Amino acid sequence: MKAEAVKNHIVQWLSDYAIKAKAKGFVVGVSGGIDSATTSTLCAETGLKVTLLNMPISQAKDQLDRGLKHMNALSERYPNVTVLSVPLDGVFDAFKSAQTLTAPEEELTHLALANSRARLRMSTLYYVAQCTSSLVAGTGNKVEDFGVGFYTKYGDGGVDISPIADLTKTEVWDLGKHLGVDQEIIAAPPTDGLWGDNRSDEDQIGATYSELEWAMQMHQAHKSVDEFEGRERDVYQIFLKFHNANKHKMDPIPVCEIPEELR
Secondary structure, rough: EEEEEHHHHHHHHHHHHHHHHHOOOOEHHHHHHHHHHHHHHHHHHOEEEEEEEEEEOOOOHHHHHHHHHHHHHHHOOOOOOEEEEOOOHHHHHHHHHOOOOOOHHHHHHHHHHHHHHHHHHHHHHHHHHOOOOOEOOOOOOHHHHHOOOOOOOOOOOOEOOOOOOOHHHHHHHHHHHHHOOHHHHHHHOOOOOOOOOOOOOOHHHOOOHHHHHHHHHHOOOOOOHOOOOHHHHHHHHHHHHHHHHHHHOOOOOOEEEHHHHOO
């Protein structure tokens, strides 16, 4: 990948889009991972106003520390960057205590609460975006957004623009290195940060991002599971399971079209 050329292309795209939308800048939620670190740096490179948000909800300390370190470093490096910390523990606790329904399966209740964290953060990002006349910049990469759908619908999937969604995770790592993202962030195992512990994306999915990138290429080439054996077969099955289950996130919302003769 031609990292400098890709950086320039994305930065120009961000600038052009913001100007066309008459927005003053961008809002980015920073988690301490490579995707949000790379996205926030690209937004900062535009020279437009950038507001970085840290929104902890019982966050693992190492994730929180990495995110804060990155945010502070960017604000020192770019005068157009502002840092905000909005702890959402109290909001989340109030949300939980207000619920009167739990799922028959305890695991589903835990998943609903995990996704609710992402949706509370999305609401916070849009509050700040409206107050600052800004756009919410998404931090999803190509494999997450269009491969396995590993994001929360109307949570981290609720954004105005997606600057790195055509880059694989490997490409995001490469671009992040080129942009000077801290090595601690680059080396950190990817995690969605929705569970209050250190479980990684690989723990939840069962495959690494490099494996998923390969599986996505095989899927785009219309390969069959029967064409593979061993680990490759397992990885491809994992990819297809997530891709099919999460297709509702990646496809447009179904609209019931009313036949003209019924109007």
